[in-house]
Amino acid sequence: AxxxxxxxxxxxxxxxxxxxxxxxxxxxxxxxxxxxxxxxPVTQYLPINSRRIGLSHSSDKLVNINQYVASAVSDADIVFVVGAMAHGKIDKEYANDFISISGFPLSAAYCIAMITTALEAKYNIL
Structure with missing residues (x-):
């Protein structure tokens, strides 16, 4: 192994x-x-009028990612901004909203796994 x-x-x-x-x-x-x-800027490569959501452990807005994704409007593109560091902040220009999906710091890989799992549930991807 x-x-x-x-x-x-x-x-x-x-x-x-x-x-x-x-x-x-x-x-x-x-x-x-x-x-x-x-x-x-990275924003020039993102879909026009997309909803950009930044993930930050320090955000006061703690959400259940499954419920958050399920309640998102389906006709708008969603872009998640995930930092590649356990500590530090994402540039506020990139995100319209900041959320926290855990009361503890998470790795970027685990955050992305949680996001993809929530998207799979929303769109019934098996």
Whole structure:
């Protein structure tokens, strides 16, 4: 099991270095770009009139993410802004609203897992 973790970490590290050095990651054997660094402001790449929700442990608005997503209007695009750090703040320009989904600091990976689970429930994705 540790060998698998070491291999995955090595691959992840290589891809991260490639992204930072070349500003993009391309598919092996193809010229297709899988990931690229974009210029600021990020908001220019988001859907027009989308509802941008920032997740912050320090927000006073503690919500149940399942109920929050279920009550969201279906005809508007929802964008969740999740920081990649356990401590710190997201730039307020990116979000219309800030919510907290736990009384404790959570990793970005766990926050995204909770969001995707709530979206799966809302749209009946099995």
């Amino acid at each position: 540790w060998e698998c973790v070491c291999v995955l970490f090595t691959i992840f590290s290589y891809l991260t270095v490639q992204l930072l050095q070349k500003l993009s990651i391309t598919a092996v054997g193809k010229r297709e770009k899988l990931l690229r660094v974009i210029k600021n």
